[in-house]
Amino acid sequence: MIAASPGRAVEDHQDSAEKRAIDVRGLAKRYGALEAIRGISFDVHRSEIFGLIGPDGAGKTSTFQILAGVMEATSGSANIFGRPAREMRSQAGYLTQTFSLYLDLTVAENIRYSGDLRHIPPNEIAERAQKYLRMFDMDRFKDRLAGQLSGGMKQKLALVCALVPQPHVLLLDEPTTGVDPVSRREFWDVLAHLAAEGLTILVATPYLDEAERCHRIALMYQGEIHQIGTPAELRASLGAKRLELRTADLRKTESLLSEEAGPDKEIIDVQRFGDRLDLLVRDPDEDRQMVAEKLRSAGVPVDEIRVDEATLENTFVAKLRALGQKAAAVEFPSRHDHSNLHGQVAIGATDLVKEFGAFTAVKNVSLQIRNGEVFGLLGANGAGKTTTIKMLCGLLDPTRGRIELAGTQGNLRSEGVRQRIGYMSQKFSLYDDMTIRENLEFFSGVYGVPEHEREEKIRWVLSFSGLQDKQNQITGSLPGGWKQRVAFGAAIMHEPDILFLDEPTSGVDPLARRAFWTMINRLADSGAAILVTTHYLEEAEQCNRLGMMVAGELVAEGTPTGIKARQSGHLLEFIVDQPQRAADLLKSNTERWRVSLFGERLHVITEESPASAIDQTKKRLAENGLRVISAREDRFSLEDVFIAIVEQARQQGKVVTED
């Protein structure tokens, strides 16, 4: 563990006082008896992207509100450029979780209003709005109502509103929740660009692949900061490596190895993905042998074990476990066994088409999902995922094509079929004005959970979401991630054997996400067929099979490993002395999506051979006075593959724009 490096702070105190843009000392916030922030200290340098990472309820939003000057601290100080945050509001741009846009005003009117509030002359507002809207490729939508924008565009509009007054500090509170991967990557590219121009950015996110793109991150838990450092430092602090284990029998291997795992044991952690297991171990070589030996003696065939770096997610989960956060304490009270269904086609679709007037939302989609399988449907906003799900579960009639659901065709809305289906929609519908318990009682009634099982099921949902002592709280007052857990619990209370989950983990922190997926896997093991959508591709690795949708078509399908293996080209990782300049330079003579900046690391996707591409790139950077510190080929992440697929489809003119 790295302490908040007090030594260094003293050494270059003179220097860092100049560089320091945000300076938080002993900050505390108390709401009645609840201590939301318990004396945190950190500072953010000018031109730095600093991530605040932590589970729901860690105190991130309170920290942001104090820094934005909209809430008073109970004690301690929060300074921006050496002055109290409250006085420096004109220097700070603040993006709230909900974006705080006026949905009934147009894009231009929203920008105008937020500029007027800060005394920016009208002509300058117009000028800067034009500049940023063009930068985000949004100038066509000036006169569109904010309420009619997609999640990604709302986020960009909120950013434009925050940027128009030309702040020196940007405070972003979970800005990418509900935003699709393409928009998210663009957003982070913009952030990297802005930071390089001198803007200081403090960002909170529950997604650790995003945290990788920060210069430094702080891990916050229960109102305290436990670790601060660069992503690499944090990963190294774990002192563990990751083993990727591929085997045909994940379920058996998982249960076998889980028995051996524990914080003090050789295997620190076992995590199950769609087609592999990740083991966190202290000594990769020795443990690799040990695991192979063990599985051989148990008669489990092993395809491959490879050693890799631990991820930030590993670090985060291990850290939180060490701090004592537990998830999903009570075993799911399963009362119905679907294991006899294993292998049957639960959801079958043939040549599914949906037309809305002249617009074809879904084009000839064919899918088969069997009982016992977790299928992930991925796609950018507007790719047709939600429409497809709605058709598959019978909420929407297809224009053409056949659907088979739970062995029936035709009337998909019959009571018999509905009883077997669980559906968690994107904007989940818990009643905000009822208490959590009332919601659960209502839904257990509606979904036909037998009377004698209800209390048990409700208790399980409460324990799963960690809300046992908050069951009488009004649902609307919960943070989004917690609501999501309750909603998930409510959707599976009646033990459906077909489950549709539309962005179930949006806004949910990593540890809770682990609990979600443990539960999803358990349901699949017991015979349920599960269809999941997500915007987070790291999470998509949890699915057995994936389908990627672009513009209403299913363009790729297969296991996560299979899809990655089929992707042409190579991913190169460069560490350069001036990353942003290097990125801008490389983007100037290739398609923009091929170059992306992750903190200090530069990712380039090339179709040429890796060796020659590295040489050429090094040469090109050197010609422009940039020094390459290291270069290597890396494996594609699912996100890289997804972006590449979408961009290639876009080049073929497939992608529907949001016009």
Place this chain on the structure above:
Amino acid sequence: MRRIVAQTRKELTQIVRDWRTLALALILPNVLLLLMSTAISLTVNELPIVVQDFDDSSASHDFIDAIRASITLHVVSWPVNKSPEQALASNAARAVLIIPSHFGRDIARGVNAPVQLLVDASDANTAKLTSGYATQITAAYNRQTAGAMQAGLVQTAIRLWYNPGLSSKKFYGPGVFVLGLSMFPPLLAALAMAKEGEQKTILQVYVSSISAHEFLLGKIIAFMVVALAECLVMCLLLFTYFGLSFAGDPTPFLIATILYAFCVASFGTMVGATIPNQAASMQAVALGGFLLVFLLSGLMFPIENIPAGLRWISNFIWGRYYIEIVRDALLQGGGWPAVWYKVLIVGLIGTIFYGIAWRGMRKMQVKV
């Protein structure tokens, strides 16, 4: 100043964008105005009355003719052999007049000739009116038959001022006008304000350095515009269909109207700022803006009729002062000498609402 303008512009854009609600706010008061002032009537016409004449003399016929001649009462036929109670119970008549058999003889002798009037008092107001008219007709008949014998007694000569035709349009018109103004603008203001809290857009406002005064004034001005627009539309109706016009100096009315617009817009904004929940703040405005103004300001029911224990509340009801100013401007014409302090009170109450809203907002920070 620029920020107030910006705030007002933004509010007005939002109001216009939600044109359905705006149309409702402008049209509904007029519908209310037409409906209430034509449906509710102060006078009673054509009340059905049954006359049972057991005398059947020329004197009784004369008396019945006198009743027939009245426009207020309308004689319906009823068989003599049927009980008069049935006429009341079946709602065939609101009253029954029974003329006993020796009515004509008694009149001729010059002794008291009693007749019986049975009145359905399930509707107290109509019952009072019916018996009043019946008494008047009887008195007139007496004067006619007794001739000069009655002369010399005190007679009141009644002249109705300000609304000589006792036209209900002229009485209810201004009342509903004030009711409309007290209800719709504050409702919109409260909803807009509560929405900022509900959708967390208020955070964006807090982050900027706009002051609570600028923010509130910007909002209030926008809803004053709505109130004044509503006022204009309703005035058109009052001056045409209702046949009202200024009875005297219109300036107290004009100034009071602007102050009243401020008062109701502040009221709505205050409610929305205190209760950041659209549904709840709507209830609060409905209670304050509608019920209190409707019941306790003398719009419909005279303040004097309110039990003394509750009457003091009406002193705090903003609508009470404004209705008096409006009635003065349109009917009485007393001008500044009659209403100057009421204009001041309207402004004062508005300022109090504004002050309360400002107190809640003055820190421009998240309340914990």
